[in-house]
Amino acid sequence: MGNSFGTLFRITTWGESHGAGVGVVIDGCPPNLPITAEEIQVELDRRRPGQSSIVTPRKEADSLEILSGLYEGRTTGTPISILVRNTDQRPSAYDEMLEKYRPSHADYTYQAKFGRRDPRGGGRSSARETVGRVAAGAIAKKILSLGAAVEVRAYVAQVQDIAMAPLAGFPALADVEANAVRCPDPVAAQRMIERIKEVRSQGDSVGGVVECRVRGLPAGLGVPVFDRLEADLAKAMLSLPASKGFEVGSGFAGTLLKGSEHNDPFVIREGRVRTASNRSGGVQGGISNGEELFFRTAFKPTATILRPQKTVDIHGAETELAARGRHDPCVLPRAVPIIEAMTALVLLDHWMRDSAQNRAFEFSLS
Amino acid sequence: MGNSFGTLFRITTWGESHGAGVGVVIDGCPPNLPITAEEIQVELDRRRPGQSSIVTPRKEADSLEILSGLYEGRTTGTPISILVRNTDQRPSAYDEMLEKYRPSHADYTYQAKFGRRDPRGGGRSSARETVGRVAAGAIAKKILSLGAAVEVRAYVAQVQDIAMAPLAGFPALADVEANAVRCPDPVAAQRMIERIKEVRSQGDSVGGVVECRVRGLPAGLGVPVFDRLEADLAKAMLSLPASKGFEVGSGFAGTLLKGSEHNDPFVIREGRVRTASNRSGGVQGGISNGEELFFRTAFKPTATILRPQKTVDIHGAETELAARGRHDPCVLPRAVPIIEAMTALVLLDHWMRDSAQNRAFEFSLS
């Protein structure tokens, strides 16, 4: 349980870090969408290891194969199964992990839960699991873009204590992709990259904050009570490896304001109901209000570090562990496409659910 | 859609602020649990209006009736239906809301989504909807306590910029309930109460942060990938009216540390695997590690304020609105039992899901 996400656009991911491969099955994709493996590959390439000097040098091409659900280049409405074979497996690099629990990893908790675990590279708890999310998200992003002109953009806003300058507007994809850390502020980006290289040279790691903005959403997306848009986004973000926090709109900082300072006044702009400010972050009562959706996700520093750490082994003895091998000193650059994928999955699923209840329920009850 | 929560212990809430009543149906409650309406009423009384000088003076007894699922004082395993009639209805107080969208409320988004709405007191978007959550949570808390010795404790940690002192240990319920603001630090509590009264006298409002701790959880609760324990908790918290953020363990502050500072070393204590620190917040890879579960939820200042605000009406004209009547200047004290309820619902549902896969998660109600 727990390996599926979504109600109507529903994905199920599978696979371990050093097993035969990883993948995803997408159930509920609308028919007639033109999509190619190449388009999906573009997103996998943004996520894959070895893409720049500040991510893990592990060499994994992450070439995908679409096994079902397409016919003559278009979706048929049947499940889309996507497979990525694992290629760069060095299980011997993990010999020590067979016996020792890595601090702040899931080794101990998997053992406690399942009574056994695949220790090779963290098995299912490896961030390699997110390959399937990104592949499915690429399809969701295309549907949102093509069918609804909705655009999702994530970027690194903070690395440790280095924060970017405030954004002038919705950042261009090119500005995000212009540097290895995926921060659209080039000055901050340079400092972030230096910091990441510095901690890597110390055998250490850093975390930070990724922001995500969505433009083009109409007012009315989402549902009241338990499946509020921000609730489903919070779940999506906290389901990511290494994430520790989520905030929408004004978030934690908003707790310092008074109501009279915090409320977003309604105004009429270009004939539409708009808000003068956006401390709500584009969502009110769980439903989009037509403003830019805005939320932030906190990531802890990578748990895997090369410095020796205290831990215990599976026999209950205290010991030391120092990771060897190839690791990300900072997960944030590679988290950017994953956050975009999860956001697109949440939005598309709500879009489809909403279409069942109002707009798309194609008859008038009046 | 969106009015149900949980997989195996599944609740469905219904009802509007000024309709006939509010309630909940609980499907999946284990049989043989002794429970009375009085025990559930205790939790509803912690949530109800009029309980102290710093919450809304609205008079609503919130007396519950259990309509099904019990026989001779014990649950039978069939659905438990709970009804609370609405009594203090003054719909005329909402006349203005028929025409004007309240800023940072859900009036406009409900209208955009559904094409119509119940404007009396916010209808379904009213915090009155949480009555059903608290009633169901009371049952979940009893099961966790009786069957598994798990204890859930929420409290107000911050009101605007007033933060409590660090806690010495797991706070006693009596210390939380000792003051009207539900903060176990009596000095900070006094300042918080004064602040709330001050902003109320200004016709304004404040927000803050509620913390929640859980003790008694074994290692191994939760599942990998999408339904991680912290992901489900994040969703539960962001489903609450007025919540804007969630963080588990070190949260956003943890992004400032390096991995070598942030990781929780494993140690052996009293023959068990433990961590020397708890920046993980009791959860690793989505699964509990046997330490105290710890998370924080941010609430914005109450959207309803008595000062005049700019807004627009349903005809698209710009106008002004000033709330009348009885409102909470700060939602946090009443949010405490709601957060405990939602936390208990998440934990019990995972407990039951795990018990299907792992015999360690068993509990006896006899």
Place this chain on the structure above:
Amino acid sequence: MGNSFGTLFRITTWGESHGAGVGVVIDGCPPNLPITAEEIQVELDRRRPGQSSIVTPRKEADSLEILSGLYEGRTTGTPISILVRNTDQRPSAYDEMLEKYRPSHADYTYQAKFGRRDPRGGGRSSARETVGRVAAGAIAKKILSLGAAVEVRAYVAQVQDIAMAPLAGFPALADVEANAVRCPDPVAAQRMIERIKEVRSQGDSVGGVVECRVRGLPAGLGVPVFDRLEADLAKAMLSLPASKGFEVGSGFAGTLLKGSEHNDPFVIREGRVRTASNRSGGVQGGISNGEELFFRTAFKPTATILRPQKTVDIHGAETELAARGRHDPCVLPRAVPIIEAMTALVLLDHWMRDSAQNRAFEFSLS
């Protein structure tokens, strides 16, 4: 678990035969539907006891109250909660059942499953549970009729060995309601009524077959593989108390034909693709083909009979039991509105799911 039905139009029923009441919560009803308690009451009256000389004389007005989800006579898109109080309770009539398991009832299996049970009138296993289904089905029927011109008609086709003559066309509601047994063939109906009175006078009971037809369905409703239209209908029918079989189209009798005799040739009629015969029963590959939907449900003879029967008591001793009181000698007449309700629930839910994936997904991907 198991008390909810549907994915997007989702109902949860609750209540026991001799508890405070029975009811249903409907989540996912589209907004803006005009509906009154009186319209729903019409369907409850078709299901209620005491309505004719061949059903149980138990006196239960089954007056419903709508507790939420409506505003000014129309649905708001929020959950609709419906309550029917129990009034005619004679628990003493069930004293013997406290100790003895009624043959072919659920007394023993509930005890085995839950370890305890509400013995008053069968508790949750009583057919009284279907009140909530019928109330929800009344709303579903209205949406299908108003929004999609889909009409659902069930009727009694066979009582014990007495079968109706073949139907000339889609039967009129008035013809079904023209007699107490709800069989549109008046000659057969008369014989059925006599048979039912005869077995009742013997303290015995009979079963039979209810047929259901749906007209107005477009081609394309339903989904491949697990949630085929006929699969969901089969589940709905086998979820009814006393049902033992389901068949769609040619059903069991179709197994006697060869493929060349059984296949439905496609033809063009009035410019549309039609089939020359309808042994498919209106569904091919789990998806409606635009022909009349046709299926049959078998009901066993009522388990409650007044004649003495061998059984065992809760202490494990063999004994005898003879029911007292008021019972249906044949469940079929009252099953007719329940089958219509369940059919409408299945069709509307699929309609809404389909609207999310194609027709109603309101943008073009071409």
Place this chain on the structure above:
Amino acid sequence: MGNSFGTLFRITTWGESHGAGVGVVIDGCPPNLPITAEEIQVELDRRRPGQSSIVTPRKEADSLEILSGLYEGRTTGTPISILVRNTDQRPSAYDEMLEKYRPSHADYTYQAKFGRRDPRGGGRSSARETVGRVAAGAIAKKILSLGAAVEVRAYVAQVQDIAMAPLAGFPALADVEANAVRCPDPVAAQRMIERIKEVRSQGDSVGGVVECRVRGLPAGLGVPVFDRLEADLAKAMLSLPASKGFEVGSGFAGTLLKGSEHNDPFVIREGRVRTASNRSGGVQGGISNGEELFFRTAFKPTATILRPQKTVDIHGAETELAARGRHDPCVLPRAVPIIEAMTALVLLDHWMRDSAQNRAFEFSLS
């Protein structure tokens, strides 16, 4: 949507007849189960084409690969992904199907629903889709057998009008597998085989009835109301290609009896509560009563026949179609392992759901 089955032991199948392959992802498999590809292959071999003289001669080895979820020969509790590559693809055999709708197939309804379809061999509507079900069912059967001593046995009971003699007891697997038609009555089996060969020589096809029995179930499995055991079994059976009917226990024939003849008296046998007869089919009120579970599924004659049939083409013109190539003249022999698989999936899922509520449903895999 519609490609997943089960709640806690949840499978998702994917793949088309002539695409890259077919497969299944299983989420919720308990950890620590020893299982090999070879054990699963045994069940796939019972389902595969070319296995005998009365099934389609299509040559498809159906060799499976387990891509995830196992470590050192045992399940880890993470998703199990299984892939079977398609090998014997002759898309040219389906050229005519590009233009013409095959009678009583899903060509037209898929087109109506999705607006497009994969015409090669029926695409997703092909019975090849059941490969994934059988693979998942093999695992479910092993868990039931190993952990709970539950045994599932299906067999062909009737081909057209040829019915087997009544069974003396629970049939041995060897007796079912002793002949190509999978009927444990060798005399009837011989006649069935001759009939199948005869209709095949005529370019025609036949249907029939498969029975399924389950022994070893304790009393108490299943849930009341919508997810009754027989309701979930009915859905599982009606989800199979070519199935048209389902009956449990006395089924349609039971409608001819009176209650006094039909009820199953309770008796005490070997210290346990048992029933003297089993017209209930092992289930009462949706819950197993500890007797043998017994149900029957009707299959229509194979829709694909070699004789010319009237139909229409995609341009709306009436035309003729005669299938070419390799087809099953009778689907029943290959349906036997599929029915066992679906039955095991239903039972195991209920077992796991019950284990969350009732400690009696536990099993050890160690």
